[in-house]
Amino acid sequence: MKKSLLLPLLMIAVAAAAQPADTARLSLDDVVSMAKERSLAALQAQTVKETRYWEWRTHRSNYQPQLSLQGTAPAYTKSFIPVVQPNGTIDFLPVHNNNSSVSLSFSQSIAATGGTVFGTTQIQRFDDFDRNNTLYSGVPYGVGYAQPLFRFNSLKWAARIEPLKYQESKQQYIESMEEVALVAAGYFFEQLLAQENLKIADSNLLNTQNILRIANEKFSMGKIAHNEILQLQLEELKSLKAVATARRDIEIANLNLKAYAGLQDEARIELLVPDKVSNVRIDHHKVLDEAYAN
16 A cells, blocks of 8 residues: 555656756856856955955055145134133133145155155145234245165065065966866766766656556566566666656756856756867876966
8 A cells, every 4th residue: 555655656756846947058168157257256256356456556556656735625713712811810802714725745655765755835824804914824845855764675575576466366366267167067067967867767767667567468468477567666666766866966956056156047957968078188297387387
C-alpha cells in the first residue's frame, strides 16, 4: 500500500517541478558580461577603482598652483556697548559700523625642496556711521617662501610612491574583474552540469518506464515472474528520485548563479552549451614573465 502511494506522489512532484516558466537562455559570454556589469564584486571593484582615481587626482593637485579668493561680506553692526565713565558710572554708547575685506592669494609647492612659494594681496574697508568716517587698509602685495626644516620631504616621496599606488590600483581592478569572470564561469558550468544531469535522469526515467510497460505486458502473458515486475517498479522509484534530486540541484545552481551575477530579474535561466572550446597552449615562461611585469 505504501509503495502504491509513493509512486504517484513522486510522479506528481516531478510533474509539478517540470511546469514551464519564463526562461532566459544565456551563453557563457552572456553570463560573464552580466556578472561584470551587475555582480556585487564587480561593483565593488569599480568603486575601488574610482576611489583610487580621485585619490590620484588629489595627489596631482598638490603640485599645481593654488589660487584662493577670500572675503568678508559687509559685516554690518549696530549695537550699544557699556563704557565706564570717569565718575564710575556706566554709559551705553551706540556702535554703528560696517567692516568688509577681500584677499587674493596664491601658492605653489616645490617638490624638490618640500617648500612653498606664496603671495597675497588684501584690502579692507571700515565704515563708522556714527562719525561719518571711512577707513581703508590693505596689503598691496606680499611674497614669501616657506621651507620646513628637520623633517622629510613628503612631496618628494609622494611623487615617487603615488604613481606606483595608482598603477597598482589599475592592475588590481583588472585582476578583480578577471576573478569575477572566473567565478561566474564556475557557476555557469555548475548549472550546466546540473542541466545535463537532469537530462540524463529524465532519459533514464523514460527508459525505465518503457521497460516497465513492456514487462507488464509480458507479465500479463505469463512470460516473466512477478518478482521482476517488482524489481522494475523499484528501479522506476529510483529514477523518479534521481529526477527530483537533479531538479533540486539545478534549482540550487540557478539561484547561486543569479545571486552572484545579479540576474534577479530573470525568473529562470537555461544555459547554452558552448559551441567550441579553445585549445589554448600557454608557455609557462611567458606566464612568469607577464606575472613579473604586471
